[in-house]
Amino acid sequence: MSFTITKQGDVSIVEIDGQLIVGNRQELKQKMLEELEGGARKLLVDFSKTGYIDSSGLGVLVSLSKRIREQGGELRLAALNDDLRTLFELTKLDTLFQIAETRALALASF
């Protein structure tokens, strides 16, 4: 499991490689909050290398979404596989987040 943050223009792109679960969610939260505190206002989470997410991982994304919005920023999610889409649909979080099919589409949506 690892989190990688890269910049494309003014967008901070976070890649989650592996699972996003109770054991590592705080690491993701900390990294994304550091980006936000560093001035980033456009954040994109790319799930193309992500395995599965548990409720803690979903909860961290919800919490980050609120924090980013409060700071006047925007969050996009991209490249969810069928399993991840199912999780977002079951929890209705697909109605809360802006989810794009691909990273390119998410970048274009800012």
Add this chain to the structure above:
Amino acid sequence: MSGGRDPRPEAHVLEFEFPSDVRFIERVVEAVRAECKVMRYAERHITLNVPVALTEALANAILCGNGDDPEKSVRVRAHVGSTRLVIEVTDEGLGFDLAACAVDPTTPDRLEHEDGRGLFLMQKLMDHVERVEAQRGNVVRMTLHRA
């Protein structure tokens, strides 16, 4: 962490006992997933239902049941059968009322809550989730019928 495997071909049984530490979760989940793969469970069960529901059950046992106390143990028994998967997760807590904890996290007032989706996901991803009376500890049993 200790573990063992029953060699019977028609049903593999995995048993684990480990201290309350979330770092053990992935290892247990991977072992159960691997056994489901051997038993040719549906791909979706292996990639979604089993790992997410089991992660939730283990996190509940470690963090809620055992209060994240590493002196307390979690026990797991996974019966990976030819027709169904039955997983029992036992912690040292006092137990809880499943019905009382079963809130709907998808309502507009709860959608933006950080917590409260664990049991909901277990119930959505498994065919049956129940609390089992036990002499020692608190047991949650999850059943998934093989597709």
